[in-house]
Amino acid sequence: MPAHYDYAVIGAGIAGAAFAARIAPQASVLLLEAEAQPGYHSTGRSAALYTSLYGNELIRALSRASRDFLGAPPPGFTEHPLLTSRGRLYVGGEHERHIIEGIAESPLARTMSPAQARAWVPVxxxxxxxxxxxxxxxxDIDVNALHLGFLRMAKAAGAxxxxxxxVQALERGDGWRITTAAGEFRARVIVNAAGAWADTLASLAGVRPLGIAPLRRTAILIDSPDAAGSAAWPAVIAASGAxxxxxxxxxxxxxxxxxxxxEPCDAQPEELDIAIGVDRIESVTTLAIRRVARAWAGLRSFAPDRSPVVGYDAGCDDFFWLAGLGGYGVQTAPALSTLAASLALRRAAPAIFAESGIDAAAMLPARLTAVPVSDKEQA
Known part of the structure; x- marks a missing residue:
């Protein structure tokens, strides 16, 4: 008979690894990863930037709550700093002025004149x-160090x-029987940290999918006109998000x-998206992009309301969702994993979350399934 665990975490990216690290000291945990190495998909393709002014209000609160951990991780977590100062410069034309002014209302923001912005980023x-x-x-976030730190924590705690x-099959009876390409396992609770495959895994378990949609994002590496000088540039983002x-x-x-x-897949960049990326950068800078040194794509998975889905399924009390993290999984991992572990253990969320303006109920799967009876009948 295979070993029986309290929790089987499906997916060992940043979400699954951080959750396992938090809960393993209090329960038996198994981490299952479909790839040859954890973090191959979204975690390994992150833009590696922390900001507490990114995402909706819930995401921003989770990011703020993660800042202390990222700035001063526990002893032995990593040999290198997780954060390096970068700055993020929002820019826009006259038609984006209202967006810039809205961002400037944050105490963490500082308005810059056009001359100051161009002196810092001359292109x-x-x-x-x-x-x-x-x-x-x-x-900047050292994503690899953060991910490996959580994996080490989980391993040290016996996970x-x-x-x-x-995962090839999930059978629910006296707990879960999990059939995988690496063998069969048993667990009391399934933790769905499968990223782009979250809804696919739910269907395999006989659980209603929640409409978590993978969205492909393209990234390119291009030459810098002044590698030494540009190293001090901030991250530059269009106020419009373009x-x-x-x-x-x-x-x-x-x-x-x-x-x-x-569809959930090993995302690859499309030539058209690469060309659009080149065109957009050339249209706002003086850069003449003669070559793309490298291009890749990743899948950012969102629930319909673009907030994380964390908690037990409304119709299956031993199936725990940890999905829909969008592009925010890395920077929110310290706080989100602590909250998720509390919910998985069926304990009240630590008071610090409410004090930080984080409403755990806003992340529960039930919010996505609580529809009127008439709507259910039409579905």
């Missing part, structure tokens, strides 16, 4: 930086990681901020 065209505001909370273990670019190891990482619906 910006004047019309593209007619209005600018700096997000002072923004830092094994099994890779190449794509592009971003930031220094990256002597090159420039850029994206057209696309959100193309996709």
């Amino acid at each position: 910006l065209r004047p019309e593209a930086a007619a209005h600018a505001v700096l997000d002072t909370s923004a830092h 094994p990681l099994v890779c190449n273990a794509g 592009f971003y670019f930031k220094p990256d190891a002597g090159l420039i990482l850029a994206s057209p901020c696309d959100e193309t619906p996709s």
Whole structure:
């Protein structure tokens, strides 16, 4: 008979790894990963930027609640700092002025004149930086160090990681029987941290999908006109959300901020999206992009309301959702994993979350299934 665990976490990306690290000291946990290495998909393709001015109010609160951990992780968690100061410069033309002014209302933001913005990032065209505001909370994140730190925590607390273990079948009886490519396992609770495959896993378990949609985003690496000088640039993002670019190891990482619906897959960049990315960067800067050193794509998965889905399924009390993290999974991992572990253990959320303006009820799966009877009948 296979070992029986309290929790089987499906997916060992940042969400699954952080959850396992938090709950393993209090329960037996198994981490199952479909790929040969954890973090192959969304975690490994992150833009690696922390900011507490990104996402909806819930995401911003979770990001703020994660800041202390990211700035000062527990002893032994990592040998290197997780955060490096970067700054995030929002820019826009006259038609984006109202967006810039809205961002500037945050105490973490600092309005900059067009001259100041262009002195810092000389490649910006004047019309593209007619209005600018700096997000002072923004830092680069060492995503690999953060992910490995949580994996080490989970392992030290007795949670094994099994890779190449794509789930083939889930059978619910006296607990769950989990059939994978790496063998059969048993657990009392399934934790759905499957990212883009969250709804697919739910269907496999006989649980109603919640409409978690994978959206493809493209990233490119291009040459910098001045690698040494550009290293000090902030991340630059359009107030409209049409592009971003930031220094990256002597090159420039850029994206057209696309959100193309996709099936769950090993996402690959499309030539058209690469071309759109190049065009958008050239239209707002003086850069002449002669080559794309590298291009890739990742899937950012969102619930319909673009907030995380965390908690037990409304119709299956031993199926726990930890999904729909969008592009925020890395920067919210410290706080979200603590909250998720409390909910999975059926304990009240620590008071610090309510004090931080984080409503756990706003993340429960039931919010996505509580529809009028007439709507159910029409579905």
